Amino acid sequence: MADNEEKSLTAESSSTSAKPSVAGENREPITEKKKCGDVEEVSVATELNRLSIKEEEKRDSVLHEPEDSNIEAVISGDTVYTSASRFEDLNLSPELIKGLYVEMRFEKPSKIQAITLPMIMTPPYKHLIAQSHNGSGKTTCFVLGMLSRVDPTLSKTQALCICPTRELANQNMEVLQKMGKFTGITAQVFVPTGVPVAKQAPVSPHVAVGTPGTLKKWMTYEKLDLSHLKILVFDEADHMLATDGFKDDSLKIMKDIEYQKKKKNLDTSFQVLLFSATFNETVRKFVEKIVKGDPNKLFVERKALTLDSVKQYKVVCPEEQNKIEVIKDQIMELGDIGQTIIFVETKVSADKLHKALAEMGYDVTSIHGSMTVADRDTVVKEFKANLTQVLIATDVIARGFDQKQVNLVVNYNLPCTYNTEEPNYEVYLHRVGRAGRFGGKGAVFNLLLDDGWDKEAMEKIEKYFGANVKEITTWNSEEEYKGALKEAGILG
DNA sequence: AAAAAAG
Known part of the structure; x- marks a missing residue:
């Protein structure tokens, strides 16, 4: 009203x-x-x-x-x-x-x-x-x-x-x-x-x-x-x-x-x-x-089109479960790196990831189209007021969402084009663009599975935009993640 | 199967 x-x-x-x-x-x-x-x-x-x-x-x-x-x-x-x-x-x-x-x-x-x-x-x-x-x-x-x-x-x-x-x-x-x-x-x-x-x-x-x-x-x-x-x-x-x-x-x-x-x-x-x-x-x-x-x-x-100020990384996880460990051990425990958005493909997986992290005691919020409009408004309001640090989201906020304090974007899944084998290049660019607003620094972690499609899709994206996406070679190496974030300029 | 929608 x-x-x-x-x-x-x-x-x-x-x-x-x-x-x-x-x-x-x-x-x-x-x-x-x-x-x-x-x-x-x-x-x-x-x-x-x-x-x-x-x-x-x-x-x-x-x-x-x-x-x-x-x-x-x-x-x-x-x-x-x-x-x-x-x-x-x-x-x-x-x-x-x-x-x-x-x-x-x-x-x-x-x-x-x-x-x-x-x-x-x-x-x-x-x-x-x-x-x-x-x-x-x-x-x-x-x-x-x-x-x-x-x-x-x-x-x-x-x-x-x-x-x-x-x-x-x-x-x-x-x-x-x-x-x-x-x-x-x-x-x-x-x-x-x-x-x-x-x-x-x-x-x-x-x-x-x-x-x-x-x-x-x-x-x-x-x-x-x-x-x-x-x-x-x-x-x-x-x-x-x-x-x-x-x-x-x-x-x-x-x-x-x-x-x-x-x-x-x-x-x-x-x-x-x-x-x-x-x-x-x-x-x-x-x-x-x-x-x-x-x-x-x-x-x-x-x-x-890709922003030089936003550094992109990819990491191959052996199992789906390892992705949650990456988020838990490498991202949630980092301390002061500004705000983070974690993108997932479906509304169900947004809820699942939210629940998993909440059960481990982490303070996260999530947003997707099946939530009530009141809840959506509250979540956005809190995030924009910097009251919450980590937001799990579907592509509802892939485009246009403007929050300067977002330094890190995590692609829990790479965006795909419905009913095709192709990655969704446009959505990828928009998601990445949530970090590094107005020339600010930022980093992107792409969490891939070792199953073929992910790696291929990532390569296609790199080629499409001529982007330099560096690989984190050991999926559970704290030093590598920290090194990446330091290189990106968002970790002191 | 994301999103918008008293569809």
Whole structure:
């Protein structure tokens, strides 16, 4: 109930939405253009290199960026976008600027923010498909994008963000509320609460954030009117539009928005932003078809996606039971290494591992989709408050979950693709990305069995990302684990 | 068989 109450972000009086300049007068454009049909292939590598030298000098900035070379950008149309080296370059309202500095405590845009924010905010508002590394600041891109495009004086829902899980929806809502605290913009999260949607009163927050099922419900019961929508965001877009993900729901919501607009004889167009750290070839092709009319695109080369700051290790355990011993003896007894997430494949194995460790007297929590929403919320709240140190999880929190203190990720099982022999490369990358947020240090332990599939899958993953995954050669050697964690920089 | 969902 409380979750679905409309929340005002207001702390001060509102202002009209800001419009950024089309191109900076005194700044150099980020692009070197090469004509290629009606689309221009644009290399931003030169600019990025220049930026990284600059950033090297200012070491103490809040946002530490992982290396962002190997980015490929395609800009459509004639608009020249200028990389925003400061938030002031974006013509944001003073209230939004205040939110960025005072509430978020940002100093300047991260690389992905510097590049995409002008693309998002400059009219004509083009669609954007943007890929960038885990922990590089994508959320700020689309949250700021939504906030900057909302007119606070118009009491209509103008921005919508669709997320794959309630946890991510809640997390994005928190960021939005913080960033927009001084703007007067209202926002509401749409996730299951236990109260039937049919019994809810109609609402019209400026910004809506939610999960597909609940959003669909609110729309079909005509409790949420999106006929004035200006901007639609898909967080974890590759999963939101994947066949084995939320493709049908996502397309249905897009159709319903158009229908709502048509019914009121309003312009049916709206800007679409697609953000993710991963876009495999299949999804990428499909995604490019979804957003019509030459979207701006930003992609990262696959081999450049793994974070250098997060060291990866693998260890072959003779028996399944040994995995629990590794967790017990090598991880639970380490002392101060920050927080840990242990990923398992199924809900049942999450419960089993939780029970096993609890019986040995260890203080762990777990989260998966069969738990009550109240329990899920509590577990996340406690973990985010640093009250718990070890969290066992299914892939509910594989994507997007942002907790800076997570230094260690354990893959109790390697992620596999359902009904195939293939490992799930995307999920692997997302899990690993829970550690080392915003350039922080991290380590990953992959617990393998000696049964063939595990080792093969691990090798495929290494090859796919060109990753260096070092082997811990003796599964029960304390020195080796400690050495690994010291090497990763998370053990003193 | 992860996830979302008064399906």
